[in-house]
């Protein structure tokens with residue numbers, strides 16, 4: 001791909017961003033080039049900063065420029081409830097809803113034998129370690145209603161059972177196969193408030 | 200292709216008894232670059248030579264309901280090979296809520312093989328379930344001719360497709376169940392002895408599997424109940440659902456069946472791993488169809504008798520839909536006259552007329568449909584010049 005023009009190269013890269021197809025990537029490139037001062041250069045700066053400074057929080061798996069992240073170190077967060085999510089996008093969705101004031105744990109995926117994602121590929125050991133420290137009294141499993149999400153929720157609850165912590169999950173009523181990230185804030189809040197103990 | 204829209208519009212004041220396509224427009228769909236068909240509520244007969252586009256037209260109608268249509272084709276196959284425009288099917292359909300405009304087609308933004316886009320009354324909708332709220336379609340095509348003679352997989356698919364038109368979540372459950380089966384089998388084959396993981400999957404399998412079994416059982420019971428209601432000499436079919444979970448539901452509450460199923464899965468692990476298959480569950484169930492007169496299994500019946508049994512199932516389904524949704528579904532009978540003798544054909548025409556459904560029948564020989572047309576069906580001719588309302592008959 002050495003002989004690819006810089007514009008084509010950029011288009012190909014952008015087309016790999018979720019939500020952008022080749023066509024919208026071309027439009028984006030054109031727009032960036034036309035707005036060099038107001039968009040292209042600031043975007044370049046922003047990308048550079050993110051690349052250099054954003055890292056994964058070693059405690060919860062969130063993304064931030066600090067490690068531990070701002071959520072983990074925020075003294076206003078309740079430290080006795082922990083919300084387990086699949087992905088950082090789900091953490092963001094819950095934060096947008098303002099319905100949850102505790103701490104998070106990002107698993108970084110869900111179990112899938114077919115896709116080769118095994119328990120050791122998820123942040124499970126650090127979860128049991130955190131819960132084992134004793135400060136956490138309740139773990140809320142905010143995992144998607146998909147097969148993989150629910151299998152993982154079941155798996156996590158079994159792993160936490162010996163630790164004697166209360167494990168609850170989001171109330172049913174979330175659409176099956178629905179992904180947290182796509183739910184509106186009201187639905188999320190309702191699901192969080194009506195959570196029930198895992199059985 | 201030229202399009203001809205010439206059909207007298209009947210009085211539509213009466214309450215509809217059945218879903219009816221009133222106008223169908225195709226663009227760049229299979230062999231049709233451009234075509235429009237305007238019809239009334241009564242059944243439609245499409246005749247024309249081989250390869251003229253009759254099945255393509257029924258396929259277009261089948262895409263007005265959720266799913267991949269009667270050929271289960273991908274978007275790439277639907278695209279007309281001689282047109283650069285993205286394919287589209289649009290229809291005005293009379294429903295209990297009045298006339299709705301439904302549309303589906305290739306996303307001009309997306310890839311040719313990508314998901315099809317859907318529109319209801321001009322507004323884009325994201326889920327196929329939105330189509331299911333308006334339209335139910337049942338069909339019989341020549342590719343289903345061996346459905347009763349072959350393995351149970353195709354019969355389960357038929358049942359699941361019919362069940363999904365009553366409960367749109369059914370299709371999703373079947374997919375989830377099948378995926379969970381593959382997940383579990385992968386773990387077993389790879390020798391992953393993680394009982395927590397296996398248990399989590401088996402838990403999902405038990406819940407989803409029993410829900411699937413219950414939906415199929417409910418459907419078969421409803422079909423059985425309406426089967427004797429036939430008014431004509433058309434043969435009936437005797438149906439029985441065979442499957443551990445389905446049969447257990449006759450005697451045991453669903454939650455208990457779930458528990459049993461979960462335990463059975465756990466104890467089958469070793470054997471399933473050794474055999475490399477999933478030995479128990481509703482994916483092994485079968486719909487047994489027997490001919491009531493010969494009391495013999497459909498597989499042992501003649502070709503024409505099998506066809507008639509299949510039609511009997513679709514007619515029963517039509518009655519169940521009419522009862523539960525208040526409106527008969529669209530019924531697509533591709534190449535239906537083949538294998539049916541004149542007596543059975545006459546009985547079928549009579550049955551369709553008394554059900555009041557808008558049935559779409561195709562065939563190569565217009566002669567065969569003459570009695571049906573005399574009774575009010577709308578004849579259309581499809582040939583290399585396109586679609587034409589057939590005025591010769593009238």
Ligand SMILES: Nc1ncnc2c1ncn2[C@@H]1O[C@H](COP(=O)(O)OP(=O)(O)OP(=O)(O)O)[C@@H](O)[C@H]1O
Pocket residue numbers: 228229230231247248249250251252253254255256276277278279280281534562563
């Ligand atoms: N994507 C496509 N683009 C163009 N032509 C297509 C496409 N897909 C199918 N065709 C053509 O459509 C023609 C008509 O097909 P169709 O199955 O509808 O015929 P038919 O009238 O049902 O014939 P028969 O009486 O044999 O069942 C075929 O010749 C086929 O090659």
Ligand SMILES: [Mg+2]
Pocket residue numbers: 253254255533534
């Ligand atoms: Mg055909």
Ligand SMILES: [Zn+2]
Pocket residue numbers: 057058059060061062068069070071072
């Ligand atoms: Zn953190």
